[in-house]
Structure formats: C-alpha cells, structure tokens
Amino acid sequence: MPNKVNVNSKGEIEIEIPNNSPILFKDSGIWIGSEFLDLSNNINYL
Secondary structure (H helix, E strand, O other), rough: OEEEEEEEOOEEEEEEOOOOOOOOEEOOOOOOOOEEEEEOOOOOOO
C-alpha cells in the first residue's frame, strides 16, 4: 500500500510508493503493484 497519500496546497495528489512498484491508473482509482487505491468516492469537483 502507499506509504503516504497527500493533497498539497495546489490540490495535487502526492503519493509515495515503494521502489519499483508498477502504477496503473484505471478502475476509478490507482493500482500500485497489487494494491488498489479507490478514488471513485474521494474526489471533490470544485
């Protein structure tokens, strides 16, 4: 799982990941290795 997920002051998502983990943006979230970070209910549209 990500070590840290943060939203900075610019509204950018910052994610710290383990070394050499593949990252795939799909399924309404982010796959980091075999772990899925679900963003489908966590995004605010301003």
